[in-house]
Amino acid sequence: MFLTVDYSKCNQDGLCALECPAKIIAMDEKGPVVIEGGEDTCIHCGHCVAICPEAALRLDFLSPEACRVVDEKLHLPPDHVDHFLRSRRSIRTYRKKAVPPDVLERCLSLAAAAPTGSNRQSVKWLVVHDKKDVQTIAAHVIDWMRHVLTHAPEIAARLNMQKLIEAWEANIDRICRDAPHLIFAYALKENGIAKADCDTAIAYLELALPSFGLGSCWAGYVTFAVTQWPPLAAFLGVPDDHQVHGAVMVGYPKFTYKRIPPRNKANIVFFKE
Incomplete structure (x- = not known):
């Protein structure tokens, strides 16, 4: 039945x-x-x-x-949620310490609880755990940027690629920030809402990481490059019928933030007919 x-x-x-x-x-x-x-x-x-x-x-x-039973005692009060969400920072400086795979798996299991359209649960994860592979990916992104600089200089200028290339050549990694790990979210191309599903899942991942002593930052240049630079896509081995929709750098933060900078006031309009 x-x-x-x-x-x-x-x-x-x-x-x-x-x-x-x-x-x-x-x-x-x-x-x-x-x-x-x-x-x-x-x-x-x-x-x-x-x-x-x-x-x-x-x-x-x-x-x-x-099913796990809901424990009302574990629900966070609004002031705890306020502090938790506002205190999260994008981490761009990491300790030279690898995160155990089982810890990453626990974080990803929490990210898998993110809502998806029609409960498809179609988000897939690619974990790049070896830092040498992370650096290879960053090098591919730089190769893509050199290509864009030659063939589409206006786009390169808009994305500040020349300075990023110069930093790389000076042994400064502004692509993956010397992060120990990269995590990609991808899904079938035929899924029309896959990008929203992947973005939401990555947001869940980013919120889960601090409770494990970890930090993250969206790897925007990597995400751009993997969809436009075939050598990088080939290196990652993502199936042709799938598309990467997001990537994040992950690791142990080197520093601890002490204050919460203010953000712009929420721009809210209540609709009235």
Whole structure:
């Protein structure tokens, strides 16, 4: 059975039907039932199992026992959230220390909890763990910049490529910032909302890292280059039917920030017809 209900537990509150995004659950005299054809349009989000206070529902792919119970005591109060989000900094100076792979895996497992369109969960991760490979990637980006400087000087000027190349030639890495690791998020090209999914997942990753003593910074030049410079794409080995949508440098921060600079006030408009 696609959906099984223990009607001896069900209190018929209808929460599962009300919260089902695909609207495939209806209520009858006994309790929740799947509408005709509902199994084919289920997005496998697990909302119905997660919201049931009596643990009365189970799906053929998800049981209440497989779910972690929400612990209300762990919810952060607004002032903690405010401090956490505002104190996060982009890290561009790293300690010369590698992050154990299992720690990166734990961080990525948290990033995998990021919401995705229609619960596709299609984001894939490529972890470049060896710093020598990170430097090779930075060198590929510099090669791309030299190509752009020759063939599209106006774009090179807009992206400040000449100075970045000069810094590289002076043994100053402004591409990957001597970071020990790079992490790429990519997905199938046919997924029309893959960029939003990948961006959101990377944002989750960046917010997860500080709790492990780690820091990160978006590797924008790397992201640009991997979609435009075939030698770099070939080095990374990303399948032709996939596209990289983001990359971040990751490592242990060398320094600790002591203050939180103010940001511009949020530009908010409440719509009125």
